[in-house]
Amino acid sequence: MPTIAIYAGSFDPITRGHEELARRSRTFVDELVVAVTTNSSKRPLFSIEERTALIEATLGDAPGISVRAFDGLLADFAKSIGASLIIRGLRAAGDFEYEFQMALMNRHLGPGIETVFMVPSVETTYISSSIVREVARYGGDLTGLVHPVVATAIRAKFDKA
Ligand code: PNS
Numbered sequence: 001m002p003t004i005a006i007y008a009g010s011f012d013p014i015t016r017g018h019e020e021l022a023r024r025s026r027t028f029v030d031e032l033v034v035a036v037t038t039n040s041s042k043r044p045l046f047s048i049e050e051r052t053a054l055i056e057a058t059l060g061d062a063p064g065i066s067v068r069a070f071d072g073l074l075a076d077f078a079k080s081i082g083a084s085l086i087i088r089g090l091r092a093a094g095d096f097e098y099e100f101q102m103a104l105m106n107r108h109l110g111p112g113i114e115t116v117f118m119v120p121s122v123e124t125t126y127i128s129s130s131i132v133r134e135v136a137r138y139g140g141d142l143t144g145l146v147h148p149v150v151a152t153a154i155r156a157k158f159d160k161a
Contacts, residue, residue: 002030005085005116008074010039012046013150014055015132017124021089022059025118029085032065035077045133045157057149075110083113090117091125 007022011034026032036051038044046054048069055067070077078086086106088099103115119125132145137158142151 003028003085004031004033004081004083005029005087006033006035006074006078006081006083007087008035008037008077009088010042010044010129011036011051011055012042012044012129013051013132013146013154014058015124015127015129015146015150016144017089017091017120017127018129019058019147020121020124021087021118022065023062024121025087025116026062026064030064032087033081033083034059034065034067035074036067036069037071037074037077046153050153054147054150054153058147073109075106075113078106078110078113086113086115088115088117089120091120091128 005025007025009018011018022032022034034055036048036055038048044051052067052069059065059067068081074086086103088103090096090099099117106113106115127145132142133154135145136142136154142154146154
């Protein structure tokens, strides 16, 4: 049975940090599904279709990695595609409390589905979608923070605003 893992998030937008983590996760699973959804506590800058397209532009070349959008509970989506692992990145101690609670809830909702926490590379650990949006809002340089396609898309958003 191939090991299928879900790397879930809101990816608003996908960063070089997400990308690095997805590529590295692929080294210990057979298939990685990057699963994008809307976090009910956030108001996204990009629509789900836009976020999916930007993930595809960033990771589309990677063998064994696919991109899916989903609605509803992550545990239900994981079951529906036969995933046994949920991958989440832990950048700093501040991430832990929320991630710990979410991992326990996902185990409650989907017994047998394990959450695996990945530590990002030192080079990307300071990058988050929210800080990228902030830099872009004020016209800062996005080189190295996101794929060039994402940089163009985010600039277009703020140029229109
Ligand atoms: O990138 P984010 O915003 O930290 O990702 C959070 C996300 C989208 C993975 C989380 O909000 C989620 O799984 N949403 C779907 C609904 C759900 O299953 N919530 C968790 C139950 S504890």
